[in-house]
Amino acid sequence: MPNASNSLPQQVAVLGAGGRVGRAVTAALLERGLHVNAVIRQPARHDLPRHPSLRVAQGDAQRPEELAATLRTVDALVLAVTPFSAPPPSFDGFDLDYYAAIVAGVDANWHAPRRRLVAVGLTATLRLESGDVVMDEPDLFPPELRPFAQAHARQLTALADTTLDWAILAPPAGFGTPQGQGYRLLAEPLTRQQATAPLTHGQYAEAVASEVVHPTVHHTRVAVLPLG
Numbered sequence: 001m002p003n004a005s006n007s008l009p010q011q012v013a014v015l016g017a018g019g020r021v022g023r024a025v026t027a028a029l030l031e032r033g034l035h036v037n038a039v040i041r042q043p044a045r046h047d048l049p050r051h052p053s054l055r056v057a058q059g060d061a062q063r064p065e066e067l068a069a070t071l072r073t074v075d076a077l078v079l080a081v082t083p084f085s086a087p088p089p090s091f092d093g094f095d096l097d098y099y100a101a102i103v104a105g106v107d108a109n110w111h112a113p114r115r116r117l118v119a120v121g122l123t124a125t126l127r128l129e130s131g132d133v134v135m136d137e138p139d140l141f142p143p144e145l146r147p148f149a150q151a152h153a154r155q156l157t158a159l160a161d162t163t164l165d166w167a168i169l170a171p172p173a174g175f176g177t178p179q180g181q182g183y184r185l186l187a188e189p190l191t192r193q194q195a196t197a198p199l200t201h202g203q204y205a206e207a208v209a210s211e212v213v214h215p216t217v218h219h220t221r222v223a224v225l226p227l228g
């Protein structure tokens with residue numbers, strides 16, 4: 001059963017736990033002693049390292065009613081799914097409400113007293129000191145990928161329509177660079193240098209795990225940047 005509202009989370013669901021970000025976040029949560037429910041569409045296709053506090057559950061974020069059993073047992077959730085693991089050849093037919101629909105489905109099917117949701121954000125949605133959004137700067141974000149950025153942006157609006165205790169943590173454009181330590185959270189607007197900073201998946205995952213266990217960001221989006 002989920003915890004009472006004032007205590008620390010014990011059970012966390014990670015949607016997209018088999019992905020690049022999801023795996024790092026799952027490892028960071030397990031490292032902190034939490035029980036992780038890794039929600040994966042096809043568990044047989046994934047090879048998450050075994051851990052006594054890890055439970056793998058079959059589930060599709062786009063079929064929220066199927067998540068109800070997992071949601072009954074958790075008091076925190078990390079949303080780390082993506083419709084594309086690589087840029088698609090075309091966005092024809094792409095649903096700009098991809099993330100918004102998942103958020104609405106989670107909200108409708110999750111009835112725990114404490115509902116902490118940390119969503120993985122996208123650099124392209126961040127506001128710059130120039131007044132532009134990163135997705136408006138062609139040298140920072142490919143214009144042809146704009147629908148994906150718009151779908152991420154709509155996630156924020158959808159979250160604001162819920163009573164979830166939510167936070168969006170957006171990585172910088174240098175996400176995946178294999179060196180660096182520590183992290184800091186930064187409110188928008190960002191400089192171009194901050195928006196393009198390098199950050200490892202491990203650094204990012206530490207930020208997510210910390211915001212699950214000891215939330216400091218509520219009902220807003222922040223950037224996760226390297227320390228220093």
Ligand SMILES: NC(=O)c1ccc[n+]([C@@H]2O[C@H](COP(=O)([O-])OP(=O)(O)OC[C@H]3O[C@@H](n4cnc5c(N)ncnc54)[C@H](OP(=O)(O)O)[C@@H]3O)[C@@H](O)[C@H]2O)c1
Pocket residue numbers: 015016017018019020021022039040041042059060061062080081082083084085086120121122123124170171172173174175
């Ligand atoms: N700089 C940036 O801002 C930046 C950079 C990279 C990623 N991101 C964001 O980070 C998030 C995760 O990206 P990633 O790199 O980890 O992607 P990834 O490696 O492709 O992993 C995504 C995972 O999501 C799962 N998934 C997709 N749709 C699902 C659904 N309906 N239900 C359950 N699971 C589903 C996939 O499972 P399957 O194996 O079943 O397909 C996959 O394991 C995304 O929101 C992405 O936009 C941001």
